[in-house]
Amino acid sequence: xxxxxxxxxxxxxxxxxxxxxxxxxxxxxxxxxxxxxxxxxxxxxxxxxxxxxxxxxxxxxxxxxxxxxxxxxxxxxxxxxxxxxxxxxxxxxxxxxxxxxxxxxxxxxxxxxxxxxxxxxxxxxxxxxxxxxxxxxxxxxxxxxxxxxxxxxxxxxxxxxxxxxxxxxxxxxxxxxxxxxxxxxxxxxxxxxxxxxxxxxxxxxxxxxxxxxxxxxxxxxxxxxxxxxxxxxxxxxxxxxxxxxxxxxxxxxxxxxxxxxxxxxxxxxxxxxxxxxxxxxxxxxxxxxxxxxxxxxxxxxxxxxxxxxxxxxxxxxxxxxxxxxxxxxxxxxxxxxxxxxxxxxxxxxxxxxxxxxxxxxxxxxxxxxxxxxxxxxxxxxxxxxxxxxxxxxxxxxxxxxxxxxxxxxxxxxxxxxxxxxxxxxxxxxxxxxxxxxxxxxxxxxxxxxxxx
Ligand SMILES: Cc1ncc(COP(=O)(O)O)c(C=O)c1O
Numbered sequence: 001x002x003x004x005x006x007x008x009x010x011x012x013x014x015x016x017x018x019x020x021x022x023x024x025x026x027x028x029x030x031x032x033x034x035x036x037x038x039x040x041x042x043x044x045x046x047x048x049x050x051x052x053x054x055x056x057x058x059x060x061x062x063x064x065x066x067x068x069x070x071x072x073x074x075x076x077x078x079x080x081x082x083x084x085x086x087x088x089x090x091x092x093x094x095x096x097x098x099x100x101x102x103x104x105x106x107x108x109x110x111x112x113x114x115x116x117x118x119x120x121x122x123x124x125x126x127x128x129x130x131x132x133x134x135x136x137x138x139x140x141x142x143x144x145x146x147x148x149x150x151x152x153x154x155x156x157x158x159x160x161x162x163x164x165x166x167x168x169x170x171x172x173x174x175x176x177x178x179x180x181x182x183x184x185x186x187x188x189x190x191x192x193x194x195x196x197x198x199x200x201x202x203x204x205x206x207x208x209x210x211x212x213x214x215x216x217x218x219x220x221x222x223x224x225x226x227x228x229x230x231x232x233x234x235x236x237x238x239x240x241x242x243x244x245x246x247x248x249x250x251x252x253x254x255x256x257x258x259x260x261x262x263x264x265x266x267x268x269x270x271x272x273x274x275x276x277x278x279x280x281x282x283x284x285x286x287x288x289x290x291x292x293x294x295x296x297x298x299x300x301x302x303x304x305x306x307x308x309x310x311x312x313x314x315x316x317x318x319x320x321x322x323x324x325x326x327x328x329x330x331x332x333x334x335x336x337x338x339x340x341x342x343x344x345x346x347x348x349x350x351x352x353x354x355x356x357x358x359x360x361x362x363x364x365x366x367x368x369x370x371x372x373x374x375x376x377x378x379x380x381x382x383x384x385x386x387x388x389x390x391x392x393x394x395x396x397x398x399x400x401x402x403x404x405x406x407x408x409x410x411x412x413x414x415x416x417x418x419x420x421x422x423x424x425x426x427x428x429x430x431x432x433x434x435x436x437x438x439x440x441x442x443x444x445x446x447x448x449x450x451x452x
Pocket of ligand 1: 117118119153154225229230
């Protein structure tokens with residue numbers, strides 16, 4: 001990094017605490033400063049070009065530098081830069097976006113509620129669920145089940161839902177009443193001789209056993225990503241959702257589909273809910289909703305959730321919840337333009353069209369010496385690497401491969417030893433080839449280093 005005291009790198013180290021970063025290590029290494037972006041590429045402040053293989057944080061569907069989104073933001077800024085939705089107030093963009101999202105929902109939904117991040121949306125979902133249980137005269141029904149390795153965010157409640165140790169360790173989390181059931185990763189969790197379908201059935205039995213052990217009348221909801229993202233891109237085993245959903249219905253447990261990554265085309269359909277024929281009561285949306293050009297997230301709730309919540313707010317005299325930025329007009333205008341562009345360019349169909357190339361190249365990584373599994377669906381995937389010399393330090397090999405990809409001009413993200421690929425939805429077949437050519441070269445380089 002540049003050591004000049006006035007450099008952006010030195011000022012970053014001096015003034016900024018970074019997310020998901022070892023702060024002491026950062027003092028030594030400094031930041032990678034990204035200056036601009038175009039299509040699937042971003043450029044650092046030295047002019048080096050990278051393929052953004054993660055679409056930022058699984059989010060920039062339209063790629064970087066989509067002028068229409070900037071124009072939509074500017075138009076809205078000039079007309080009404082800010083307003084809110086508290087105390088019966090409203091404005092055009094939030095109404096239009098709510099109507100649009102309820103209309104797009106693959107299962108009947110009643111209302112949209114806007115928040116600013118996936119974490120806030122999941123936190124809000126928990127509060128709605130608790131409020132509803134009280135409204136229904138079931139105050140004991142408050143426990144929430146999510147899954148080991150699930151990712152739902154970092155606020156106190158949503159970090160509790162998240163099933164990853166580093167989101168709990170030293171934060172005194174999870175909070176009481178949030179329980180985690182089996183991670184549906186077939187390769188690592190299967191028993192000897194167990195087929196995928198048998199494993200999926202066992203996951204559903206584990207869930208039911210947990211519900212019975214806790215008391216079904218105490219369980220309010222189950223939160224899950226249709227495909228796990230930050231836990232390492234874990235595609236559910238065959239038959240998983242067919243086995244899990246009846247258990248939820250049997251005990252009248254609400255199902256919250258966290259579509260923060262899967263939503264808007266990532267799985268090759270409009271929603272993960274569509275891909276896996278889910279029947280959620282609440283859908284949580286963010287990221288590709290606005291291509292992350294502006295922070296915005298939304299909850300879609302069905303009548304079963306809305307009705308008692310509305311009654312309770314009437315009994316109390318208000319729904320005592322809301323963020324200053326809920327349904328922010330500029331963010332909503334950008335999201336609307338983003339969805340319009342996605343429809344005009346039929347990006348979901350595009351994702352489906354290029355998906356065979358993406359999956360073929362992803363699966364081919366599995367044949368490389370260090371790779372133990374390549375998994376994916378739509379335009380999201382991961383390759384997991386392993387070598388016995390680094391087996392004692394989980395994530396060390398993944399970090400090394402990630403570094404090599406970076407040096408070769410590809411931004412991936414290693415979650416432990418799983419390296420993720422989640423490029424902008426606009427990616428072409430040629431660009432998919434470029435991305436995986438770099439990934440292959442980087443893995444081959446690290447293979448030579450460790451002597452395989
Ligand atoms: C599935 C899922 N849910 C929730 C979140 C949290 O979203 P945010 O980082 O906007 O709080 C994320 C973030 O990656 C996510 O992947």
